[in-house]
Amino acid sequence: MRRWRSRLCSWIGLSLILLGGLGLWSPLVREGWAQGVPSGQPAPILQRVGIDQKLNAQVPLDLVFRDESGRAVALREYFGERPVILSLVYYECPMLCTLILNGLLRSLRALSFTAGREFIVLTVSFDPREGPELAAAKKRAYVRSYGRSEAERGWHFLTGEETAIRRLTEAVGFRYAFDAETGQFAHASGIMVLTPQGRVARYFYGIEYAPRDLRLGLVEAAQGKIGSPVDQLLLYCYHYDPKTGRYSMLIMNVLRLAGAATVLALGSFMLVMFRRERRKKRALHE
Incomplete structure (x- = not known):
């Protein structure tokens, strides 16, 4: 056991050294995780x-961006009927943005809901230097990986001017900063769910988004217009915690449901037994 632990520690140490030497560790520290700032790294840029x-x-729905084809589009074109998942990234990001989009893709694949049918996905670049060509390349890759035909009109990749980008990111509370030394952005990782009217409904942090939480967030944002009675039952048992960006179980509501189910089961059992006893008595009298 000691020899195994020693070997494990040696491999971990060697891996960290290699990551540092290859320059792969610094982007992780620089870009941050979860709600933005990795612990123990007080770099001034991360404070922003x-x-x-x-x-x-x-969200200001009058903001104008450009879609993958280069067409000028107002955000209101994507709102009005269905909830919207918003992901803020930049397309030439060397690491974190790809992890965010890949995590979102995995969650979308696990949902029975489909982008373009029950909801819309907006991926917006916060780098004003990027244009429709990069957006189109990203869309081709992710729509192909998603594998559902509706995604062509349900998952949009946008670019825009600095003013529009700033107004959008400020509206949803997304803070980022440009690092002139590296030519890259420091930014947080997460996605938002917006209502059909363009109001911020839910935040989900990190690079992995539990499909159950994402589904419940979409159902709540749509005010029950999508989903099933089972979703409404789950929303009775689960509560969104803004601090963690996750749904946690409401114990009291679960106990109430369990109690009601127990009473219903006992009542049904007693009714069946009562009817059976009556049939026996009738058979004896006959």
Whole structure:
């Protein structure tokens, strides 16, 4: 056991050294995780990075961006009927943005809901230097990997001017900073769910988004217009925690449901036994 632990520690140490030497460790530290700032790294640029929750804040739907084809589009074109998942990334990001999009892709694959049918996905670059060509390349890759035909009209990749980008990111509380030395952005990782009217409904942090949480977030944002009675039952048992960006179980509601189910089961059992006893008595009299 000691020899195994020693070997494991040696491999971990060697891996960290290699990551540092290859320059792969610094982007992880620089770009940050979860709600923005990795612990123990007080770099000044990271103090300007994070996600400030602005639940129920209105996104300015008059903002104009460019879609993958280069067409000028107002955000309102994507709202009105269905909830919207918003991911803020930049397309030439060397690491974290790809992890965010890959995590979102995995969650979308696990959902029975489909982008373009029950909801819309907006991926917006916060780098004003990027244009429709990069957006189109990203869309081709992710729509192909998603593998559902509706995604062509349900998952959009946008680019825009600095003013529009700033207004959008400020509206949802997404803070990022440009590092002139590396030519890259320091930024947080997470996605947001918006209502059909463009209000911020839910935040999900990190690079992995539990499909159950994402589904419940979409159902709540749509105010029950999508989903099933089972989803409504789950929403009775689970509560969104803004601090963690996750749904946690409401014990009291679960106990109430369990109690009601127990009473119903006992009542059904007693009714069946009562009817059976009556049939026996009738058979004896006959």
